[in-house]
Amino acid sequence: MNKAEVCQVVLRDATRAFDRVYTYLIPPELRDQLVVGCLAEVPFGKGNRPEAAFVTACRQLEEETPYQLKSVLRLLADRPVLRPDQIRLALHMKNRWLCSWGDALRCMVPAAVSAVREKVVRMAELIDPAEAASRLADGEISRLGQLRVIELLLDVGAAPVQEIMSACQVSRSILSTLAKNEWLRFYEQEIRRTLEGEDDYAIQEPFTPNPAQAEAIGRVSRALTSCEASLEGCQEYLLYGVTGSGKTEVYLQTAQAAVNLGRSVLILVPEIALTPQMIRRIRSRFGTMVAVLHSRLTPAERYEQWQRVLRQEVTVVVGARSAVFAPLLDIGLIIIDEEQEATYKSETHPRYHARDVARLRARDHGAVLLLGSATPSVESYQRCVSGQATLLRLPDRVGEAGMAVTEIVDMRRELADGNRSMFSRRLTQALNAAFAGGQQAIIFLNRRGFAGSVLCRNCGHIVRCRSCSVAMTTHLDRHAAEPADSKTAPVRLICHYCGRITSVPERCPACGSRLIGRFGAGTQQAETMFNALFAPAKALRMDQDTSVGRTAHERLLDQFERKEAQALIGTQMIAKGHDFPNVTVVGVLAADLMLGISDFRSSERAFQLITQAAGRAGRGTMPGTVIIQAYNIDDYAIRLAADQDYPAFFQQEIAYRSLMQYPPFAVICMVTISSLQEDEAKERCERLAEACRVRLKEEAAFAHVQMMEPARAPIYRIRSRYRYRLVIKASGHELLAAFIAPLIDGLDLKKAAIALDFDPYSML
Ligand code: ADP
Ligand code: ZN
Numbered sequence: 001m002n003k004a005e006v007c008q009v010v011l012r013d014a015t016r017a018f019d020r021v022y023t024y025l026i027p028p029e030l031r032d033q034l035v036v037g038c039l040a041e042v043p044f045g046k047g048n049r050p051e052a053a054f055v056t057a058c059r060q061l062e063e064e065t066p067y068q069l070k071s072v073l074r075l076l077a078d079r080p081v082l083r084p085d086q087i088r089l090a091l092h093m094k095n096r097w098l099c100s101w102g103d104a105l106r107c108m109v110p111a112a113v114s115a116v117r118e119k120v121v122r123m124a125e126l127i128d129p130a131e132a133a134s135r136l137a138d139g140e141i142s143r144l145g146q147l148r149v150i151e152l153l154l155d156v157g158a159a160p161v162q163e164i165m166s167a168c169q170v171s172r173s174i175l176s177t178l179a180k181n182e183w184l185r186f187y188e189q190e191i192r193r194t195l196e197g198e199d200d201y202a203i204q205e206p207f208t209p210n211p212a213q214a215e216a217i218g219r220v221s222r223a224l225t226s227c228e229a230s231l232e233g234c235q236e237y238l239l240y241g242v243t244g245s246g247k248t249e250v251y252l253q254t255a256q257a258a259v260n261l262g263r264s265v266l267i268l269v270p271e272i273a274l275t276p277q278m279i280r281r282i283r284s285r286f287g288t289m290v291a292v293l294h295s296r297l298t299p300a301e302r303y304e305q306w307q308r309v310l311r312q313e314v315t316v317v318v319g320a321r322s323a324v325f326a327p328l329l330d331i332g333l334i335i336i337d338e339e340q341e342a343t344y345k346s347e348t349h350p351r352y353h354a355r356d357v358a359r360l361r362a363r364d365h366g367a368v369l370l371l372g373s374a375t376p377s378v379e380s381y382q383r384c385v386s387g388q389a390t391l392l393r394l395p396d397r398v399g400e401a402g403m404a405v406t407e408i409v410d411m412r413r414e415l416a417d418g419n420r421s422m423f424s425r426r427l428t429q430a431l432n433a434a435f436a437g438g439q440q441a442i443i444f445l446n447r448r449g450f451a452g453s454v455l456c457r458n459c460g461h462i463v464r465c466r467s468c469s470v471a472m473t474t475h476l477d478r479h480a481a482e483p484a485d486s487k488t489a490p491v492r493l494i495c496h497y498c499g500r501i502t503s504v505p506e507r508c509p510a511c512g513s514r515l516i517g518r519f520g521a522g523t524q525q526a527e528t529m530f531n532a533l534f535a536p537a538k539a540l541r542m543d544q545d546t547s548v549g550r551t552a553h554e555r556l557l558d559q560f561e562r563k564e565a566q567a568l569i570g571t572q573m574i575a576k577g578h579d580f581p582n583v584t585v586v587g588v589l590a591a592d593l594m595l596g597i598s599d600f601r602s603s604e605r606a607f608q609l610i611t612q613a614a615g616r617a618g619r620g621t622m623p624g625t626v627i628i629q630a631y632n633i634d635d636y637a638i639r640l641a642a643d644q645d646y647p648a649f650f651q652q653e654i655a656y657r658s659l660m661q662y663p664p665f666a667v668i669c670m671v672t673i674s675s676l677q678e679d680e681a682k683e684r685c686e687r688l689a690e691a692c693r694v695r696l697k698e699e700a701a702f703a704h705v706q707m708m709e710p711a712r713a714p715i716y717r718i719r720s721r722y723r724y725r726l727v728i729k730a731s732g733h734e735l736l737a738a739f740i741a742p743l744i745d746g747l748d749l750k751k752a753a754i755a756l757d758f759d760p761y762s763m764l
């Protein structure tokens with residue numbers, strides 16, 4: 001057989017202008033090894049600068065090649081890092097989200113792949129933890145990123161650099177700065193390849209399905225065989241069942257059916273750290289056939305898991321969003337649990353949605369796509385209405401526990417009656433009763449708007465970040481001495497957009513008044529107030545700030561499960577997934593804080609969060625009570641969430657989406673242009689708008705594309721960059737991408753930056 005002599009490659013790190021397929025000669029010594037999917041180094045441009053490149057095709061040399069071909073320099077990994085279907089997927093992504101080949105392919109190859117060829121990993125540790133803690137208390141740190149790193153290392157001791165970067169979302173330069181300032185030092189460590197908890201499972205037999213489960217399992221299993229036979233198109237199902245209705249059992253048994261057919265299974269969950277129970281159940285059925293991929297693995301662990309998938313040692317992959325790219329062969333079934341979750345949408349470029357990627361992969365593999373939810377996204381439910389997907393229902397909870405009883409409390413009334421506390425009288429009474437009976441409670445709070453900000457009561461000035469047009473948020477200083485009470489507790493201000501940290505000013509920066517103070521209801525304030533009202537009952541708090549580090553979540557959840565505290569207080573993080581049989585009361589504080597955000601999804605989000613929070617009550621044999629506190633008790637999302645009436649909510653919401661031509665009736669692309677110079681951002685954005693207008697007028701194919709007027713973004717400054725916004729709408733993805741692509745290529749950005757977000761989840 002003749003060996004391939006030339007290959008086609010795409011550059012890993014090319015800008016849009018160089019994002020093309022290039023042809024190179026394969027030198028004779030690489031002809032045995034170099035195949036499609038390899039990561040190689042090629043000489044590029046006039047200076048023959050070495051560039052990393054993925055091999056997308058190989059072939060024989062044709063006689064009449066008109067120009068001189070350059071040769072591949074070397075391989076950057078011994079074996080292929082991609083499968084051919086992933087290269088096809090990357091092309092789809094490139095066309096759909098207007099990203100480069102490299103952007104798409106980098107999603108599919110763990111960052112550590114080239115690095116982990118070496119057998120050591122770079123670690124970081126604090127030089128002196130005690131001193132670090134005291135320097136921290138002295139306020140020596142001024143950036144959130146640095147703070148996160150120090151706090152993580154105070155928690156875990158030492159950690160691999162890659163992992164710190166991803167857990168704390170910081171760049172390498174932050175770590176270097178910390179090293180330069182003698183907080184931490186680097187060292188190298190041999191790679192450990194075992195995964196904790198890997199052998200920690202007991203095999204569990206499947207349950208006998210109830211009739212509704214049996215129906216769902218039967219339908220999906222039959223689809224598996226017919227998909228396999230036809231290998232064309234994918235079949236899509238939406239499993240809609242309230243929390244506790246047995247969806248997980250349907251996932252496990254349909255996954256088994258796919259495995260029995262010799263095919264592999266991909267299971268996506270919103271956040272691995274939040275779903276340890278689910279992982280345990282999957283392991284207990286599939287044992288060592290499972291690989292778990294998630295963002296908190298160390299690079300070495302991730303590399304090892306990913307290699308196991310490539311070597312076909314596993315048939316089931318469980319993971320969060322990025323696991324949708326796992327290099328599984330012959331996928332038969334893709335399951336997306338809690339498909340409505342926003343965590344499936346990537347918030348960094350390329351801003352893909354895992355559900356869309358899953359659909360592309362399912363089509364390519366001839367697989368069944370099974371979406372599951374207690375509160376399906378409006379998009380997915382509409383696909384069932386329009387016949388693109390099939391609805392499967394699990395109408396009842398498994399076991400004796402019925403649905404929880406839900407009550408709405410009007411907080412305007414509470415205030416009128418003189419109760420200024422965050423806890424209504426009804427909730428206080430329910431909590432006291434539960435604690436007296438030895439039961440537990442979950443208190444759920446969504447921190448939004450001005451909650452947790454610092455306000456001058458004299459002139460109304462709100463302390464904002466100097467670089468971003470958003471209010472700074474107050475945080476208790478965890479590493480300072482234990483606060484005696486909330487008034488004197490050490491507090492710092494953090495900007496959640498750029499990470500700047502400052503202290504609370506003693507006088508109002510605007511008017512000089514001393515009447516400046518904290519305002520609004522954050523989780524910390526709820527905790528303080530809880531302690532004042534319910535001591536000796538104890539509360540655990542769980543939110544973004546208490547959950548830095550790999551194991552913080554699990555530790556808190558374990559403590560709660562062991563009943564070391566009576567209440568769990570937290571943000572939406574605690575609203576989902578967990579199964580605590582001893583919880584009988586769920587309180588939702590300020591339910592309407594989620595509404596009124598300038599975002600077409602805000603009602604949907606409020607409905608989902610309240611319904612999910614409610615699903616936490618009464619999971620055991622005792623009945624549950626859910627108390628929803630709101631100021632605007634007439635809002636349809638709150639009312640229908642209290643009734644747990646999804647179909648009614650869907651009817652209202654879909655009518656609104658249709659009227660406004662919002663998704664799923666249209667596709668939106670939000671183009672954001674940012675610059676340090678305000679006029680530059682504005683001018684580029686207007687120029688883009690003008691180019692859009694011309695294209696709309698001149699090309700009949702785009703007659704139905706709509707463009708809003710360019711405008712300042714709602715948060716118009718982030719990290720000192722001014723942001724302008726152009727929103728473009730069309731009936732379909734292909735049309736919209738085809739419309740936009742030449743426009744952004746033609747735009748001379750100068751120093752401005754451009755970001756594209758298709759189907760945005762945050763409109764800020
Ligand atoms: P969901 O995923 O819809 O929230 P789960 O699958 O977690 O629901 O099921 C809720 C509880 O019911 C779990 O404790 C599970 O073990 C149990 N369960 C599920 N299906 C059955 C069944 N067919 N027979 C008995 N128990 C079941
Ligand atoms: Zn003031």
Ligand code: ZN
Pocket residue numbers: 465466467468495496497498499500719
């Ligand atoms: Zn900021």
